[in-house]
Amino acid sequence: MPELPEVETVRRSLEPRITGHRIEAVDVRRRDLRWPIVDEFEERLRGRSIRALERRAKYLLIRLDDDATWVVHFGMSGTLLFHESRRERFDKHDHVVVDLAAGGQLVFNDPRRFGSMSIHEGDDAQLFEGVGPEPLDEVGFNGEYLFAHGKRTSRVLKDVLMDQRVVAGLGNIYVNEALFLAGLRPRRALRRLTRDDCERLAQSVRTIISEAIEHRGSSISDFLDGVGRMGGYQWRRRVYGREGESCAACGSTIKVIVVGQRSSFYCPTCQR
DNA sequence: GTAAACCTGGCA
DNA sequence: TGCCAGGTTTAC
Numbered sequence: 137m138p139e140l141p142e143v144e145t146v147r148r149s150l151e152p153r154i155t156g157h158r159i160e161a162v163d164v165r166r167r168d169l170r171w172p173i174v175d176e177f178e179e180r181l182r183g184r185s186i187r188a189l190e191r192r193a194k195y196l197l198i199r200l201d202d203d204a205t206w207v208v209h210f211g212m213s214g215t216l217l218f219h220e221s222r223r224e225r226f227d228k229h230d231h232v233v234v235d236l237a238a239g240g241q242l243v244f245n246d247p248r249r250f251g252s253m254s255i256h257e258g259d260d261a262q263l264f265e266g267v268g269p270e271p272l273d274e275v276g277f278n279g280e281y282l283f284a285h286g287k288r289t290s291r292v293l294k295d296v297l298m299d300q301r302v303v304a305g306l307g308n309i310y311v312n313e314a315l316f317l318a319g320l321r322p323r324r325a326l327r328r329l330t331r332d333d334c335e336r337l338a339q340s341v342r343t344i345i346s347e348a349i350e351h352r353g354s355s356i357s358d359f360l361d362g363v364g365r366m367g368g369y370q371w372r373r374r375v376y377g378r379e380g381e382s383c384a385a386c387g388s389t390i391k392v393i394v395v396g397q398r399s400s401f402y403c404p405t406c407q408r
Numbered sequence: 409g410t411a412a413a414c415c416t417g418g419c420a
Numbered sequence: 421t422g423c424c425a426g427g428t429t430t431a432c
Contacts, residue, residue: 139426170414170428194427212427213416229416248415250427291409300428307426356426357418376426397411399424413430420423 138210140271140305141348142359142367143194146216150362151189153218154236158185161235169231170211170252180255181206181234192260193267193304204257211250217243218362268303271341277303279335286326286334293329294322294395297341306341309354312376312401314341321407322393322400347372375401 138146162178185201196216198206208216222241226233232244232253244253256263269276285302296302297311306314315322318340320333329337353359353367356377360366374384378401379392388405 142426209427211415212425246415247417248425248427250415295409298427309426354426359426396409411430411432414428416425418424420421 138194138214138353138359139307139310139348140191140194140345141310141369142353142361143191143196143210143305144349145353145367146210146362147189147191147196148361149365150216150218150242153362154186154240154242155188156186157240158237159183159234160237163233163235164231165226165233166231166249169246169249170209171254173232173253174255177253177255180204192264192270193300194307195263197260204255205260205263207254207256207263208244209252211246211248211252213248213358214244214246214251215358215360216362217245217360217364219243264304266301268299268301271303271305271345274342277338277341279331279338282326282338283329283331283334286329290325290327292323292325292395293320293337294398294400296326298396298398303341305345308398309356309373309376310341310344310348313348313374314344315400316375316403316407317344319407321402322395324408375403377401 159181162181164173164178167173186198187201188199190197196208219241222235227245229247230243230245234242271277293315294311297306318337348369351369354369355366356370375390378390381390383390383403383406386405388403390401391404392399392401
């Protein structure tokens with residue numbers, strides 16, 4: 137589910153509701169997520185106040201008043217929902233329940249358990265070691281960066297953009313959409329692109345990610361923000377999940393191929 | 409590099 | 421029943 141725009145949407149929805157609040161109780165109902173929740177998790181959170189909410193790549197970073205960070209990754213199916221009043225009955229996939237002193241409650245739900253949660257001490261450097269630049273950072277991520285990277289790899293565009301070490305936060309939906317906007321096929325080799333191609337591709341990534349954040353992410357099957365609202369970008373998809381439909385730009389039939397084990401949707405006419 | 413693995417639910 | 425899914429790690 138969540139790529140960068142969805143995580144950012146969760147961050148924005150939760151920020152005004154939980155910033156400054158103190159954590160009163162923590163109930164871990166299931167510890168075997170993608171990485172097991174450590175035994176000390178509850179005691180590290182209990183009594184702390186939430187100082188700020190940030191995001192890096194696809195990680196939600198909940199800053200605590202002791203300078204530790206509560207790190208959340210949503211995997212494919214995770215949600216973190218804020219409830220104004222506490223609940224007592226839980227779904228079988230509600231794995232972590234955090235009660236706030238003011239009366240609210242945060243519930244982490246994740247049917248597939250590809251998500252994870254941990255407490256990180258100190259600064260973020262080691263946490264994000266090897267993670268690529270944010271796509272909206274024009275200094276770290278731009279056409280020249282992609283062009284230079286192309287000199288070091290024979291990989292195809294789809295693989296490169298999906299690689300979190302190259303650029304952080306993109307996933308299958310938005311890589312497909314960015315490649316459509318750039319007019320480039322998923323199987324094109326990065327090393328074969330011109331500087332102009334790379335510039336257009338970097339710009340397309342930024343455009344798609346910005347639009348997706350504006351529209352509060354994509355709810356294709358089950359994404360919800362921090363208060364249970366669906367996103368709106370699913371209505372604006374141009375290729376992802378549209379196999380067999382006609383391209384809005386040219387009318388050709390959208391095709392799907394598998395690249396790097398993931399479905400890649402593209403318009404055979406608009407993308408070359 | 410490429411594939412298989414993790415896990416559950418929904419749909420053909 | 422089998423295949424597919426917004427992700428990431430691990431193992432040939």
